Amino acid sequence: MQPGQFSGASVTLSSGLSSPAGLAVDGSGNVFVADQNPPGIKEILAAGGYLTVNQLGNASFAALYGVAEDGSGNLFVTETGRGLVKEILAAGGYTTVNTLPVQGTRGNPWGLAVDGRGNVFVAYQGWVGEVKEVPSGCASASCVKVLGGGFGGPRGIAVDERRNVFIADADANAVKKIPPGCVSAQCVQTAGGGFTHPQGVAVDENGNVFVTDTGNNAVKEIPPGCDSASCVKTLGNGFNAPWGVAVDKAGDVLVVDAGNHRVVGLEAVGSKLSQAVSDPLKALETPDCTEGEQTVSKNAQLVFVLSPLRECWTPWLAIEGNFINFHESGNLLLQFGFRDGTTGDVFEDGPKLSFNEHKPIKKVRFKSLRKEPVTISMGHQW
Secondary structure, eight states, X not given: OOOOOEEEEXXXXXXXXXXXXXXXXXXXXXXXEEEETTXXXXXXXXXXXXXXXXXXXXXXXXXXXXXXXXXXXXXXXXXXTTTEEEEEETTTTSOEXXXXXXXXSSEEEEEEEEOTTSOEEEEEEESSXXXXXXXXXXXXXXXXEEEEEEESSEXXXXXXXXXXXXXXXXGGTEEEEEOTTOOSGGGOEEESOOOSSOOXXXXXXXXOEEEEEGGGTEEEEEOTTOOSGGGOEEEEOOOSSEEEEEEOTTOOEEEEEGGGTEEEEEEETTOOHHHHHHSXXXXXXXXXXXXXXXXXXXXXXXXXXXXXXXXXXEEEEEETTEEEBOOBOTTOEEEOBOOTTOTTEEETTOSEEEOBTTBOOEEEEEEEOOSSOEEEEEEEEO
């Protein structure tokens, strides 16, 4: 088994999330995010360049943390605020919600995972850190199993094809491995090392384990058989409180960059993730008064999400450093003046935009007709 190979490309799949935590990915590349404010599951569709975000289900949740997908589209979530684990059925449009017969001894559920047989694994964090398995078809607490032991604060959880269970034990600053059949602390093993408050964990088909090393704002890889910090590989730095992590079928590692309210993809060698995001569509957002930049190739399209928050005032755009002028009137009516430096480019939703403090979102589609790539910048004037 070989360590994962990555191209070095890092792409934003979705931004503007509120308080994202756990995430999962299905066989088609669609991404599911447990967003905590308000609590709910967001589906980010791969088709169309990860621009479409759906809110799934009609249930009222309390403090969601973990989410997993079972291979048939059904979702499992940990409703940490109520201490429950729930299943959201795909049939009927994610409107049917079932509660699994599992509870923690003295803790609430955080991460969870589902194996290829439909068995559900749940990590409980609290006075007693626990890992429990709900076998497929289990309808009562009598068939729930306790796995391993000796955990400090288990958060993220993953299971590989051999039924090894991996735990991000945040309070122990470690990643733990529960081999098949292990039901006590004596048989729990350590995977990798050098972590600080890890939150998320995922495993690919080759046994490579991926960890969000939250205290170090990094994403790391533990190759098979690695049991110390010396063999752990850093895949990416500079995140802001990375939480959930998942691996898609192409080997791309998807990360919840919670402090930046987004999902980031670390592209595997041979994958086309960056092309899927950038062609034909890209999305650029500037939440919380920040600034952003994207490069757009010929005939590609870019969707701006302008968010003029109360403290940010006027949004702005620039093409290759040439500012596109806005005109501001009393009710934040903005008007494009896009003659300077924009020949051959098209704004499909212009020239006038109306903003409202209570609905601070407006999408503007831009299409570049130039032969060479063009860089678009975006931000807010304080």
